[in-house]
Amino acid sequence: MHYPAMLFTILPLASALVLPGTTPDCSSFAQSVQLSGYNATYLNATYYTEHSVSGYGVYNDIPFCEVYASISYGSNDTLVFATWLPNRKAYEDRFMAVGNGGMAGIIDYGGMITQMNAGMGFAVAGGNAGHLASENNDGGGAPGVYIPYLHDKEQVTTWIHDAISLFTPAAKALVGAYYGHEARHAYYDGCSTGGAQGFALAQYHPELFDGIVAGSPGNWYSHLALSFLWNAQATATNASKLSQDTLNFITNATLNACDLNDGVADRLIENPLACNFTIDSLVCNAAAANSSTCLTPAQLKAAKAIYAGPVRSDNGTQLYPGFDIGSESSWLYQEGLLSNAFSVPILQNLVYDNLSYDASTFNWASDVADLDVNAGTLIDEISPDLSAFKDCGGKLLVTQGWADAYNAATWPIQHLEQVEDFFDGSVAEWFRLFMVPGGGHCGAAAAYKNVPAAYHTVAKLVSWVEGGDAPEDILSTDPPDGSSRTRKLCSWPATARYVSGDVDDWNSYVCE
Structure with a gap:
């Protein structure tokens, strides 16, 4: 449930200017956008060239305009979010919001870089879930663990149920203003608490996203x-x-x-x-x-x-x-x-x-x-009634590692069965679960360094949303041991069975 703090480094820039005729000047653009209708307040903006920002040790491949803004909510609470707007030539009319890990309090810049670098043409946004990170909150928690101000019920509810929905309309407005039109499709990707936020979006805010990736979902958080x-x-x-x-x-x-x-x-x-x-x-x-x-x-x-x-x-x-x-x-x-x-x-x-x-x-x-x-x-976000999300045409793709150190792996299976019971049959048309043999929490498990730990979920989700191609399998790559081993993840309850060929090639397996 707790992500390590990510590295977010800004390097000196050679230039903060955008070439004429490509994209608007970042700072002047951001200051001109009217966000008051979204209860948002502009904070600052910066233009970054390629390879000038890092998260999780990976640098941005694409120049982008970063806009910070805040959202006021409740009686006296504030959520801060960042929107990254890549140069026009890298943008393909798609919006992506990323979730949070642990008890949040920090923006997942590493996740934002991953999505912007994915080659899918995303403008990306992420927020701090509506509360500040704290290492010494009311005497509770272990040292170094971020926990919200749990006496503030508005922050607690917002943390999972509403955090993404609060900043998404304003972030979408920034995207529309920057490129001159709204994104054709909106996606969400999150793991752990971010997976719970994905289920919260499907349950409470079904109109916001066309497709949701919910990894290792802690959506029955209390239990x-x-x-x-x-x-x-x-x-x-x-x-x-x-x-x-x-x-x-x-x-x-x-x-x-x-x-x-x-x-x-x-x-x-x-x-x-x-x-x-x-x-x-x-x-x-x-x-x-x-x-x-x-x-x-x-x-x-x-x-x-x-x-x-x-x-x-x-x-x-x-x-x-x-x-x-x-x-x-x-x-x-x-x-x-x-x-x-x-x-x-x-x-x-x-x-x-x-x-x-x-x-x-x-x-x-x-x-x-x-x-x-x-x-x-x-x-908690455990209602099996996801009718509104289904009726909006939404697609939900869930992943769960069998060797997860935090989540009990069979919870997503049980919840899928609860949803199927509610709908009186298969929900594979819009809800797919992929179990990961040897998979850990949101990636690698320490004991299974030979297991590919990068799951190519987002590309499959885009094909599902935009092309109607329901995913039967997903490619997994990049095991921690540095090998080129790939594996096939199957739409549950199907599992991968070896047929013939190289045992380290995902094409040697079939889902059945």
Whole structure:
């Protein structure tokens, strides 16, 4: 859920002038645009030449005009957003908004650069989700983790539900004024909290975007936070702790059992739900207790709790899915860090308004209702009724890694099934889910460096929106190990099966 802070560097510019006859002068243009009708206020503008701005270590390939503005909302709150307007020759009448990570507070400049460099001709916008980043908010949260001012209910609701919708009309107006006409199509791309924002757009603001990419969506945010608390409690004692070596041992055992299910020996499980691995086989005998090559009874119980996910103590109702086979190497943050960063501040600040609240006393029966009422209504986007988005012609493309360190991977599957139940059948005409074997949270998983971690979703979404080509598969490239390996991601419930040829070429697989 938390993205690392991105590098955003401005280098000295040789010139801030635009050649005559190409694009308007950036500063004079920005100051002339009337934004008051969008409740927006112009802040400043700068023109940047190519290779002068970096985010995530990547430099902009295209010169652009950057315009900053602010949006006032609620009783006394402000959202700041940036709009990047590439030179005319690079613009193809498309608008792209990017979402936020973690508890936001910062503009995702790296995501903006990625989209502008994608070769799709986007003008791009991003915002800070309506609150400032803070490392010391009301005593809640872990050091270095950005959290919003959770006592301000307007900011909390805006953070996910409305942040993108607040700045999008003003950003679209800037695009229209700069190029002389509105963008033909509008797209959104976000992951983690940004994935939740994508679902919020489909649910609450269905008219704004023609196509939405929602990666690793934390759209059941309140219960996702509950899962962090559940897993922290399951591993709270020294006896139940699972070290990284132990977690790697479990993952290796699952791979030994299920690697070949897709026909390829690549230390990867294509579909963990089809794996018949039983963790009880790893329990220690008395002589081998406390070994990193087996599990003690306490460790076995902890691992089973993480697999199971949180349940109500009174009736066994599932509160959030558990983690899946093959994801174990990514569990370490579940053993307290994520609970301290998300569960504790949400319970202390938002649910109980008590900074002395002890999360270890959370009642897994009666207290669930407190969370749903005081937090879920503000930060969850889980309605299966996406009729308005469908009726507007919108397309929703979701990705989820099976080895995600934060999201339980089967939640997007369950939510897709909920949407299908609501519509009484398939929603593949406008909603597609792509599961990523060995995929992590919004990209690579640390234990699967051989797995391609760049998902070519946006190009597929554009083809779907503008050409009617519903995506059956998606290309994934660029594994962290630096190899040229590619893989095929399939529209769930289809999975990739090896047929023939180079096992590292996505064309050697079929979706079935």
